[in-house]
Amino acid sequence: MPDKRREYALNAVLALGLLLVPLWAYWAGSPFTITVFTRIAIFALAAVGLNIALGLGGMVSFGHAVYFGVGGYVAGIAAQHAFNGETFLGIAGANQMLIIWPVAMIAAGLLAAVIGAFSLRTSGIFFIMITLAFAQMVYYFAISWPTYGGEDGLPIYVRNTFPGLNTMRPWNLFILCWCLLMLAIGAFALIRASRFGAALMAIRQNPDRVAAVGISPFGIKLAAFVISAMITGLAGALMADLSRFASPAAMAWTMSGELIVIIILGGTGRLFGPVAGAAVLVGFEVIFGGMTEHWRLWLGLVLLLTVLFARGGIVTLIAGRERLG
Amino acid sequence: MVDPVLSLSHLSKSFGALKATDDVSLTLMPGEIHALIGPNGAGKSTLIGQISGRIAPDAGTITFKGRDITGLSVAQRARLGLGRSFQISSLIPEYSARRNVMLGLQARQGHSFRFLKPVMHDRRLRDEAEAILAKVGLAGRASVPSAELSHGERRLLEIAVALALEPACFLLDEPMAGMGAEGVGALVDFLRGLKAQAPILLIEHDMDAVFALADRLSVLVYGRIIASGSVEEIRNDPAVREAYLGDSE
Numbered sequence: 001m002p003d004k005r006r007e008y009a010l011n012a013v014l015a016l017g018l019l020l021v022p023l024w025a026y027w028a029g030s031p032f033t034i035t036v037f038t039r040i041a042i043f044a045l046a047a048v049g050l051n052i053a054l055g056l057g058g059m060v061s062f063g064h065a066v067y068f069g070v071g072g073y074v075a076g077i078a079a080q081h082a083f084n085g086e087t088f089l090g091i092a093g094a095n096q097m098l099i100i101w102p103v104a105m106i107a108a109g110l111l112a113a114v115i116g117a118f119s120l121r122t123s124g125i126f127f128i129m130i131t132l133a134f135a136q137m138v139y140y141f142a143i144s145w146p147t148y149g150g151e152d153g154l155p156i157y158v159r160n161t162f163p164g165l166n167t168m169r170p171w172n173l174f175i176l177c178w179c180l181l182m183l184a185i186g187a188f189a190l191i192r193a194s195r196f197g198a199a200l201m202a203i204r205q206n207p208d209r210v211a212a213v214g215i216s217p218f219g220i221k222l223a224a225f226v227i228s229a230m231i232t233g234l235a236g237a238l239m240a241d242l243s244r245f246a247s248p249a250a251m252a253w254t255m256s257g258e259l260i261v262i263i264i265l266g267g268t269g270r271l272f273g274p275v276a277g278a279a280v281l282v283g284f285e286v287i288f289g290g291m292t293e294h295w296r297l298w299l300g301l302v303l304l305l306t307v308l309f310a311r312g313g314i315v316t317l318i319a320g321r322e323r324l325g
Numbered sequence: 326m327v328d329p330v331l332s333l334s335h336l337s338k339s340f341g342a343l344k345a346t347d348d349v350s351l352t353l354m355p356g357e358i359h360a361l362i363g364p365n366g367a368g369k370s371t372l373i374g375q376i377s378g379r380i381a382p383d384a385g386t387i388t389f390k391g392r393d394i395t396g397l398s399v400a401q402r403a404r405l406g407l408g409r410s411f412q413i414s415s416l417i418p419e420y421s422a423r424r425n426v427m428l429g430l431q432a433r434q435g436h437s438f439r440f441l442k443p444v445m446h447d448r449r450l451r452d453e454a455e456a457i458l459a460k461v462g463l464a465g466r467a468s469v470p471s472a473e474l475s476h477g478e479r480r481l482l483e484i485a486v487a488l489a490l491e492p493a494c495f496l497l498d499e500p501m502a503g504m505g506a507e508g509v510g511a512l513v514d515f516l517r518g519l520k521a522q523a524p525i526l527l528i529e530h531d532m533d534a535v536f537a538l539a540d541r542l543s544v545l546v547y548g549r550i551i552a553s554g555s556v557e558e559i560r561n562d563p564a565v566r567e568a569y570l571g572d573s574e
Contacts, residue, residue, distance in 0.1 A: 190440060190441055190443075191440055193443035193444065193445065194439055194440045194441060194442060194443065194444060195431050195436055195437050195438075195439040195442070195444045196437060196438055196439055196440050197440075197444075198424070198427070198428060198431060198437075198444045199428070199431070199432075199437045201417075201419075201420075202417045202420065202428055205417045205418055205419055205420075206415060206416065206417050206418070208379075208399075208411075208415055209411075209415045209416060209417060209486075210400075210417075210428070210432075211398070211399040211400045211403065212377065212399060212400075212403055212409055212411070212415070213403055213428060213429045213432040213433075213486065213489075213490060214400050214401075214403030214404040214432040214433070214435075214490065215400060215428075215431075215432045215437050216398065216400040216401075217400075219438075220437060220438075223438070323419075323470070324419045324420055324421075324424065324470075325420075325421055325424055325445050325468075
């Protein structure tokens with residue numbers, strides 16, 4: 001099928017482009033370019049997470065920023081304690097990314113299990129509103145918690161570390177983010193092709209039918225929601241280390257909106273949709289953000305055009321509609 | 326005496342002042358086709374909803390394979406072996422006919438929390454799904470998304486998905502709805518063979534099909550069963566003739 005081949009080609013271009021441009025920037029000595037591409041990789045990773053819930057499961061979570069933010073706080077809190085020479089979770093010097101990542105994922109996953117257990121009993125607009133409400137609750141909790149920065153957020157003076165790499169160097173941090181993004185995309189592909197994914201995508205299309213064959217939609221959706229939040233939480237930890245700042249703003253509803261925008265721009269449910277969407281979003285931020293404070297106006301225009309004329313986003317525009325087989 | 330596979334006992338359901346189901350008792354015996362007929366608005370859909378688990382009855386019990394299932398969810402009932410088809414085709418639109426059946430097979434095996442093995446490369450699942458599609462006459466349409474199938478083909482796919490569940494009883498909600506005469510004829514023959522596999526509770530509007538298939542008939546009018554018996558008995562029942570068959574005779 002030519003559509004299939006075109007999608008493979010597009011995926012290869014996106015994956016390699018995301019790797020080769022920073023590599024060029026590394027040789028050319030442009031750390032700013034590397035940082036921009038690290039941002040793309042991290043936003044894409046967060047959106048790969050959301051794409052499991054939204055793209056595969058049809059769960060329009062308008063509160064995924066909360067998992068992104070929680071991941072960031074795990075990184076920030078670990079860095080602060082390590083910086084002060086204190087222990088974190090009973091571990092001395094817990095500023096190891098290999099410890100922080102699983103902790104961030106577990107924290108995001110547990111939170112999603114609680115939020116999902118309530119909100120997945122609803123659907124449609126109610127689900128959107130409940131996920132938003134839960135996220136805003138956690139957001140307001142974060143800005144009123146003085147121990148960890150409150151409204152000011154939590155600066156990370158020294159980035160958390162990874163064995164064998166100097167994470168203070170842009171290229172080293174980038175390559176970590178790129179590898180994690182590729183792993184997450186691989187996990188997304190596995191899930192989508194599996195029995196679990198078959199049930200999940202079927203629930204998106206017709207939950208009554210899935211229940212009538214004997215699969216309870218709730219359990220499948222909750223599991224997908226938790227996995228989705230874990231990946232977004234991991235991205236949040238990386239973002240805090242990149243910007244060297246755990247920000248409550250990462251939990252705000254605008255961030256949830258941006259993640260949804262990334263997915264719609266890239267192509268809902270498509271494997272590399274989040275990469276394409278994140279590249280557009282960060283591209284606009286960098287290019288138009290330099291000219292005007294109101295760069296989001298232009299992004300909004302592109303979003304409008306996408307929704308009106310290219311429903312399936314960039315990936316569908318180039319590689320055609322997805323056939324689920 | 327053989328025990329019924331499915332029995333409804335004194336089932337009642339009201340929506341406000343409307344008694345949609347009024348003290349309905351009904352049994353489905355092994356090996357039979359029990360047809361439920363009734364004019365529009367008689368409460369057939371509400372009754373189906375209660376049997377499948379979508380609607381909770383106000384009173385009464387539903388027993389399936391000797392077990393009280395009144396409090397179970399739709400999915401739990403399906404796992405026990407209650408296979409249903411929908412009045413309006415309810416399939417997974419973007420999935421091919423094959424994949425719709427594979428989902429049923431996967432559900433029957435109970436392995437939906439598997440994350441690693443690609444399901445579409447599962448040869449055994451594919452072969453089994455294709456064998457079932459061949460049984461209902463959809464072998465040549467296996468790769469077509471169900472949204473692109475014709476109306477009649479979707480009706481058949483509904484049956485194929487129910488077959489994949491290897492249920493202990495079939496609950497078929499107007500399987501012939503909107504089908505042409507030719508399709509109805511073929512489906513009647515097919516269902517006649519199917520009852521050997523599991524008994525069928527058949528809700529159907531097509532009277533010729535019902536009279537050709539049913540071992541027993543129950544007539545539902547205004548939420549009540551006004552008559553129950555063999556095809557001959559129902560045909561000659563004066564109450565039924567008045568309430569239901571009057572205009573067609």
